[in-house]
Amino acid sequence: MPYHEDFLLRAYRSMKTIREFEERCIKEFMGGNVPGFVHASNGQEAIAVAACIDLSNSDIIGSTHRGHGHCIAKGCDVGDMMKEIMGRSSGLCKGKGGSMHIADIDKGMLGANAIVGGGPPLVNGAALAAKTLGTNHVAVSFNGDGSANQGTTMEAMNMAAVLQLPHIFIYENNGYAEGTSANYGLGCDSLTDRNAGFGMPAECVDGNDFFATYEAIKVATQRARDGGGPTSIEAKCVRFDGHFIGDPQLYRGENEVKNARKDQDCLKIFRDRVIKEGWLKAAAMNAIDKEIALEIEKAVEDGLAAPHPDPATDLMSDVYCSY
Amino acid sequence: MSTALTKGTKMTTNSNIAKIGGTTSIKSYREALNDAIREEMRRDPTVIVLGEEVSGGAGCDGQDDAYGGVFGVTKGLMPEFGRERVIDTPISEAAIIGAAAGAANNGLRPIAELMFFDFIGVSFDQIFNQAAKFRYMFGGKSKTPMVIRGTVGAGWRAGAQHSSMLHSIVTHIAGLKVVMPSNAYDAKGLMVQAIRDEDPVIFLEHKVMYNNECEVPDEQYAIPFGEAAFPRQGKDVTIVAISNMVTHAIAAADILAEEGITCDVIDPRTVSPLDDEAILESVEVTGRLVVVDEGNPRCGLASDIAGIVAEKGFYSLKAPIRTVTAPHTPVPFAPALEDAYVPNVDKVLAAVRDVLGA
Structure with missing residues (x-):
C-alpha cells in the first residue's frame, strides 16, 4: 500500500470536515446566524488537504477570501472558526476578523484575505524569513484563477524566482473569478505555461484527485525545503457553491453544478479510490463521518451560545492608542 | 438636456x-x-x-x-x-x-x-x-x-x-x-x-x-461640484455630515426640533471641492459646529472641516467644535462591534447637546 492507513484517514477526515463545515456555514448563513460576506470552498477540499497535510505549524500558509478549507486543513479548531465566523468574542480573531479575515498564527495560518492578490507577497515574506533564518520551513500561498491576474501576484512570483524562495504557489482554478470565466480573464491558453515563464517549475493537476494533487505538491514542498526555490501548481477544481453564499449563480450553465457534484466530487472520488484499491474500509470512513457530524453540530451550538464581543472593552483593544 | x-x-x-x-x-x-x-x-x-x-x-x-x-x-x-x-x-x-x-x-x-x-x-x-x-x-x-x-x-x-x-x-x-x-x-x-x-x-x-x-x-440634470445641500435649516447648531452620516444628522435634527433646538444640517455632497463658504456662513449664524463623519478621526474629513472653521470662523464660535467619527481602528467584523463603531443618531445628539452646553 503506497500510503499509510493513518495518512489516508487523516486526509479523509480533513476533507470531510471541510465539506461538512462549509455546508453547515451555508445553512447557518441562510438561517441568519452567520453575518457578512461568506465564500464557501466546498468542492475544493482535496487541494487544501493535499497542500497542508504534511506541513507543520511552523510552515506558513496564506489564504484567500475562500479560506475556511485552508484553515481546517492547516489544523485550525473548527469550534473556534465557527465562533469567529459568527462574530463571537471567543472566535479565532475575537470576532474582529470574520470569514474573510480569519487567521491562526499559532497554526501557521497567516490569514484569509479579502483582497484578491493580497496574500502572495506576504507569503514571499514568510518564505524569505524561513530562507534567511535557515529554518527549513516552507510557505504556501493559495491563489484563485482570478488572483493570477493581479500585479501583486505576478510580482511575488517573479521575486520568489529571483530570490529562490521556498514558496509553493497553489492555484485553485475553479473556472470562475467571481462570476467571470477563468478563461475569459486569462490572456493566454494555460496559466501553468504562463507561470513557468516566471522561471519556476509549473505543473497542472486534476484538483479533484487528491492523490495526483498531493504527489505534485509533495515534490514541490521537498524541492522548497531542499533550497530548490518556488513551484507553481495549478489544480483544476470545481466550486460547488456561488462566489459568495447567496450568489444566484446565473452565469453558470444549466445542470453544471448538479453534474459536477455527481461526477467531480473530490470526496467521492477519494472514497471510491481507497475502497477500490483496498486501502481503507468504508466502515472506517463512515465512522469518521459520524464523528464529524457531531463535531460540526457542537461547533454550531457552541458558536451560537458564545458571547458577543463587548464594545465597551473590545472595540478599542488591540490598538496602540485610542482616539 | x-x-x-x-x-x-x-x-x-x-x-x-x-x-x-x-x-x-x-x-x-x-x-x-x-x-x-x-x-x-x-x-x-x-x-x-x-x-x-x-x-x-x-x-x-x-x-x-x-x-x-x-x-x-x-x-x-x-x-x-x-x-x-x-x-x-x-x-x-x-x-x-x-x-x-x-x-x-x-x-x-x-x-x-x-x-x-x-x-x-x-x-x-x-x-x-x-x-x-x-x-x-x-x-x-x-x-x-x-x-x-x-x-x-x-x-x-x-x-x-x-x-x-x-x-x-x-x-x-x-x-x-x-x-x-x-x-x-x-x-x-x-x-x-x-x-x-x-x-x-x-x-x-x-x-x-x-x-x-x-x-x-426623470430628466438628466447635473449638480455642480462644490455646492452643499441643506436638508434641514436652523439657527442653533450647524451639523456638517458626510455621505450616510447625513441620514443620522437629519434624524438628530428632527428630534432636537421637537425640543425647540433648530439645526442647520449641511451636506457638502462633494468633499473636494468643498463648499467651505456654506459651512462658514452657517457657523456665523449658529456659532456652534458638529461635524459627523464615518471615517477615522486622525487626518480625516471631520478634523479637516473643524480646522477650516477654527481658522476662518474662530470669532463666530460660541463653543468648542465637536467631531463625531468612527474610532481610530479598522472596521471590526462582529455585529456588536461594528454597530458601536459607526457613528449613530445618539452620538450626534450627544455632540449637539455638548456644544449647546445642555
Missing part, C-alpha cells in the same frame, strides 16, 4: 426638483446611479464602463449580465451598449485604473469601477501619481475625464477589508475631485456631472444606501 442649478441659495432638495421640471419618479440610490450612467452613455458614445463584474458572466455558459456590478448599479447596461462599452475586466485593479486614465487622455470618458473602494490599495499609484497629477504636471495640456466608482463604509458585516471609509485619503490628493452623495437625487445629478467633468472624479457610494429611495427627476 441638463439643468445646472444656481449656486449659493439655501434650498431644499424638493425646490431643486421643481427647478429642473418635468416628471419625477421615486427611485433608489442604485436606480438613480443607473439612470445617470445609462443616459450619459446614450448621449455620449465616448462614455464607457469598465471593471470587475460590471456586467458579469463573461465567457460563462450561463446568463450574461449576471451581476451588473456586485450591488447591481450597472445592471442592464451591457445588454444595451454591448461588451465593447461595458467591459468586464480580469481582477487587476491597477490595470483597470490605468486603462481608464490612459483612455481618458485619449478621447474616452471611462467610468472605472473599483467595486469595494478598499481595493484602491492595489491601484493607488495609477490614481494618485498618475491620473491626479496629469493636468497640473503637464502644464494644463492634459485632460483626464474619468470617474472612479467604489462602494465605501461599514454596515454590511463585511469586515476590515471591505468596509473602509477612505475618502479622506483621496481628498488629500491634489488633482482629484471627491463626490459622496447621501441620497438618490444627489447621486444622479452628481454622477452626471462626474461623467461630464474634465478631471478625475472619485465617486464614493455608501453601501448601506443603495436601496434608499427619494423623488428623482
Whole structure:
C-alpha cells in the first residue's frame, strides 16, 4: 500500500470536515446566524488537504477570501472558526476578523484575505524569513484563477524566482473569478505555461484527485525545503457553491453544478479510490463521518451560545492608542 | 438636456426638483446611479464602463449580465451598449485604473469601477501619481475625464477589508475631485456631472444606501461640484455630515426640533471641492459646529472641516467644535462591534447637546 492507513484517514477526515463545515456555514448563513460576506470552498477540499497535510505549524500558509478549507486543513479548531465566523468574542480573531479575515498564527495560518492578490507577497515574506533564518520551513500561498491576474501576484512570483524562495504557489482554478470565466480573464491558453515563464517549475493537476494533487505538491514542498526555490501548481477544481453564499449563480450553465457534484466530487472520488484499491474500509470512513457530524453540530451550538464581543472593552483593544 | 442649478441659495432638495421640471419618479440610490450612467452613455458614445463584474458572466455558459456590478448599479447596461462599452475586466485593479486614465487622455470618458473602494490599495499609484497629477504636471495640456466608482463604509458585516471609509485619503490628493452623495437625487445629478467633468472624479457610494429611495427627476440634470445641500435649516447648531452620516444628522435634527433646538444640517455632497463658504456662513449664524463623519478621526474629513472653521470662523464660535467619527481602528467584523463603531443618531445628539452646553 503506497500510503499509510493513518495518512489516508487523516486526509479523509480533513476533507470531510471541510465539506461538512462549509455546508453547515451555508445553512447557518441562510438561517441568519452567520453575518457578512461568506465564500464557501466546498468542492475544493482535496487541494487544501493535499497542500497542508504534511506541513507543520511552523510552515506558513496564506489564504484567500475562500479560506475556511485552508484553515481546517492547516489544523485550525473548527469550534473556534465557527465562533469567529459568527462574530463571537471567543472566535479565532475575537470576532474582529470574520470569514474573510480569519487567521491562526499559532497554526501557521497567516490569514484569509479579502483582497484578491493580497496574500502572495506576504507569503514571499514568510518564505524569505524561513530562507534567511535557515529554518527549513516552507510557505504556501493559495491563489484563485482570478488572483493570477493581479500585479501583486505576478510580482511575488517573479521575486520568489529571483530570490529562490521556498514558496509553493497553489492555484485553485475553479473556472470562475467571481462570476467571470477563468478563461475569459486569462490572456493566454494555460496559466501553468504562463507561470513557468516566471522561471519556476509549473505543473497542472486534476484538483479533484487528491492523490495526483498531493504527489505534485509533495515534490514541490521537498524541492522548497531542499533550497530548490518556488513551484507553481495549478489544480483544476470545481466550486460547488456561488462566489459568495447567496450568489444566484446565473452565469453558470444549466445542470453544471448538479453534474459536477455527481461526477467531480473530490470526496467521492477519494472514497471510491481507497475502497477500490483496498486501502481503507468504508466502515472506517463512515465512522469518521459520524464523528464529524457531531463535531460540526457542537461547533454550531457552541458558536451560537458564545458571547458577543463587548464594545465597551473590545472595540478599542488591540490598538496602540485610542482616539 | 441638463439643468445646472444656481449656486449659493439655501434650498431644499424638493425646490431643486421643481427647478429642473418635468416628471419625477421615486427611485433608489442604485436606480438613480443607473439612470445617470445609462443616459450619459446614450448621449455620449465616448462614455464607457469598465471593471470587475460590471456586467458579469463573461465567457460563462450561463446568463450574461449576471451581476451588473456586485450591488447591481450597472445592471442592464451591457445588454444595451454591448461588451465593447461595458467591459468586464480580469481582477487587476491597477490595470483597470490605468486603462481608464490612459483612455481618458485619449478621447474616452471611462467610468472605472473599483467595486469595494478598499481595493484602491492595489491601484493607488495609477490614481494618485498618475491620473491626479496629469493636468497640473503637464502644464494644463492634459485632460483626464474619468470617474472612479467604489462602494465605501461599514454596515454590511463585511469586515476590515471591505468596509473602509477612505475618502479622506483621496481628498488629500491634489488633482482629484471627491463626490459622496447621501441620497438618490444627489447621486444622479452628481454622477452626471462626474461623467461630464474634465478631471478625475472619485465617486464614493455608501453601501448601506443603495436601496434608499427619494423623488428623482426623470430628466438628466447635473449638480455642480462644490455646492452643499441643506436638508434641514436652523439657527442653533450647524451639523456638517458626510455621505450616510447625513441620514443620522437629519434624524438628530428632527428630534432636537421637537425640543425647540433648530439645526442647520449641511451636506457638502462633494468633499473636494468643498463648499467651505456654506459651512462658514452657517457657523456665523449658529456659532456652534458638529461635524459627523464615518471615517477615522486622525487626518480625516471631520478634523479637516473643524480646522477650516477654527481658522476662518474662530470669532463666530460660541463653543468648542465637536467631531463625531468612527474610532481610530479598522472596521471590526462582529455585529456588536461594528454597530458601536459607526457613528449613530445618539452620538450626534450627544455632540449637539455638548456644544449647546445642555
